[in-house]
Amino acid sequence: MNRFIRSGDPFIWVTGSALAFALLLVAGLLGLVLVSGLGFFWPRSMVEISLADGRKLAGSIEARERIPDPQSGKKTTGSWRFKLKQGNRDLYGSDFVWVDEKDVRERAYPKEIAVIERREWGAFHGRPLKVLEGETVVAEGVDRSWALLIQRLPAALSVYDQARRIEKDELGGINFKKEKIRLKRRSLELKGHSKGSALDALKAEEERLQKLFDKQMEALAALRGTVRTNVVFVSADGQEKQVALTNIVRAYRPNELSFFGRLGLYSSRLWEFVSEDPRESNTEGGVFPAIFGTVMMVFIMSLVVTPFGVLAAFYLREYARQGPFVSAVRIAVNNLAGVPSIVFGVFGLGFFVYIVGGSIDRLFFPEALPSPTYGTGGILWASLTLALLTVPVVIVATEEGLAAVPRGAREASLALGATKFETMWRVVLPAVFPSVLTGLILAMARAAGEVAPLMITGVVKLAPALPIDEFPPFFHLERKFMHLGFHIYDVGFQSPNVEAAQPMVYTTTILLLVVVVALNLTAIIVRNRLSKKLRTSGL
C-alpha cells in the first residue's frame, strides 16, 4: 500500500481528476450560457392551440415540465404543462403563459400565422386582416395584406432610421449647443454681466438655433407623414389590433421558413442585439451602448492603471531600499486585491465623485450648478475606481518582470556609460513590457467583470448618449454609461418583464465574455509580438 502511494501513480490520478473537475465546471457553465443564450435568437415554430374552455392561443413552446404535486411540491404527478410564449402583451397582460397539456384540445401549425416584432408592447402573434393607407383600405384578406406589409416594410424601416438620425444627431446637436449657450449666459451672469454685446450675441445665436430646431422638427414631421400605413391584425382568439407600419421592426411567418430562412432571421436578430440601442426597458433590442461603455471603460482604466502601476513597481523594485518596510508595502499592495470591490466603489464615490468631481465643478463649471457636471458618477470616475482596484495586479506583474530582467543587460548598459535612469528607460523598460502587458491582461479581465463598484460611480440602466460623439470635445468622460455586467444584473433582476428578459441575461453574459476574450487576445498578441522581438539568447 505504502509502496503504491510512493510510486506516484495515485498522485497523477488525483491531480488529473482535479483538473478534469475544474474543466468540467467551466465547460458546464459555458455550455449553459451558450445554449441558453444563443438559442434565444432562433425563430421557433408557432403552434396554435385550442383549449378546453374554448380559448385559442398562438405562440412558441419555450419549456415543458411535470406539474408539481400541490401537497408535496414534488414533480411526480403524471401530467405535464408547457410554457407558451403567447406574445400580445397589450392584449393579455403578459408574454408567457403556462398551459396544462390535458386542457389542450387541438394543436395546429398554420403556415400563415405571423410574428410581428413591434417597437412597443413586444411581439404580436396573429394574422394580418387588412392594410390601411390613412383611412382607406388598400388590401384585404390575410395573404394580400401580408404581401403588401412585406412589400412596404423596408421603406418604413428606412424612414424610421432617418427620423431617428434627425432626432439623435440634428435635434440632439442643437439641444447640445443650446445647453452650451445657456451655460455661457449663466456664467456671464455669475460674473455680473447683465447686458452687453456678448449677451446679445448669445441671444442671436440662440434664436438662430431655435429656427434651425423648428425647421428640423418640420422636416421630421414631413418625413413621418410619408408613411401613413397601418395594419390591422387579428390574434388567435379573434381580437383585432391596429399597428402603425413605422412601429414594426420585423415581420415573419415562422412556420413557413426554411432552415436558411431561419438562419437569416437568426443572424439579423443577433446583429440587432449587438448593434442597436435597447428597447422596452432593456428587455428587447440591442445592447450596443453597454458594449461600448464596457470597452471604453476598460480602455480608460488601462490608460490610467498601466503607467501608474509600472511607476509604482519601478520604485518598489529599482529604487526603494529592500527591507522590512518595502516588504510590508509589498504585502499591503498584494492584499489590496482582497478588499471587497464595493469598498473601492465607496471610496471612488467619496473621493473621485464628491471631492475631486465636486471641486472641478466649483472651479470650472460653476454656471451649471446646482446640477453637477463632474460631481456625479461618470465613466471617468468609474474607470479610475477600477484602476485603483486593479493596480495591485499590474504592480505585482511588473515587479516580477523587473526581477527577471537579466543583470547582464543592465550591466552592459551601465558599462557603456549610461546612468541608472537611462538604463531603465532604454533597456529595462522595453524588456519588462511583456510582463506589464501580462498584468494588464489580468487587470482588464478583472475590471470588465466588476459590477459592484460601478453601480455607485456612474453606471446606469439606460444612458441617453454615448460617452463619445460628434460634438466637441468629442469625449464626454463625465457622462454616465452602460455596462454589460450591470446590464446582466438589471435585465435579470430589475426587469419588469423577467421572463422575457431572462434569455437576455445569457446573451449578455456571452457578449461580456466575448468582449473580455477579445480584449485579452489583443493584449496577448501584442505581448507575443514583443516577446518574440525581445527573445533573448545571450542575456
Added chain:
Amino acid sequence: MRTISPVKEKEAARIMSATETPAVRTSVAPRPQGTSQEGRHVIQIENFNFFYGSKQALTDIDLRIKERHVTAFIGPSGCGKSTLLRCLNRMNDLIDGIRMTGTITVEGQDIYAPGVDVVDIRKRLGMVFQKSNPFPKSIFENVVYGLRIQGVNNRAVLREACETSLKGAALWEEVKDRLDESALGLSGGQMQRLCIARALAVQPEVVLMDEPCSALDPIATAKIEELIFSLKEKFTIVIVTHNMQQAARVSDETGFFMLGKLVEFGKTDTIFTRPKEKMTEDYITGRFG
C-alpha cells in the same frame, strides 16, 4: 586545468609556443616591438582592499597596468579577479554593502575620490562580460548604444562610428549587410565581438574583459584572441581568464591571484617560464585549479 602536465619547464615552454599554432600565426601581425617593453602606466592600484559586507574579497593589491599592453589576471575561481576588474570601472558600486580601502588611479585621477563622475569613468574604461549580453535591438543600435547615450543622434556620425567599431572588432565583413537585423540572431562568437565593438564605439582608453571567451568554441576563441592582439595597438587591455594558454598567448603581463591576494605579477614570459612563487608554479603547471 588538467591539460598541462606537471613537468614545468618544458611544459611552460610548450604553452608559450601555443602562440605559434598555425591558425593564429598566419593571421596575426607580429608584436609591435618596442612598445611592449616600456610604456606608461595607465592604471595604478595601490594598497587596495575590497569587502563584500564583512567578507574580504581583495587584500592589499598593488598593481600597475601599462598603456597599450595586454594585462591578464589569472587564478582559480573565486580568487577575486572579476572583483578587481569590476573595481576598475566602478561596476561594483551597484552592489549593496561593499567597502574598500586604498586607491585606484586612472591617468593619475583617483577614480574613487569624491565628486568623480562614475559615468565618465565607465566611458573611459569599457567592459566586455563573460556572457555576451547584446541588447535585444538591431546590430546597429547595439553598436551605437553608448553614443546615443552621449546624445549623438546624427545618422551619418553613428553610421561611421558603427562601421569603424565593427571593423575594429573584426565583425564588419560578416554583418555589414544586416545591420538592421536583431543582434540576437548572431552566433555566440559574433555576439561577443559585437559586445567588443559596442565597447569600442565610445572610444574608451581601456578595455576590460572578464573571461570573454569562456562560453565560446575554440574557433570563436581564436578569433577573439587575434582581435585582442590587434586592439592592443590602440587600447590598453585588461583581461581576466582562467585559461592559462590564453593568458600566455595574448598577454604581455600577467598577475596571478590566489584567495584575494596578488601572488605574483610580471612579464608573461617570466611568470610562465620562471615563476618566483611556488604557488604560481603549482597553478600554471596544473597541480591545482
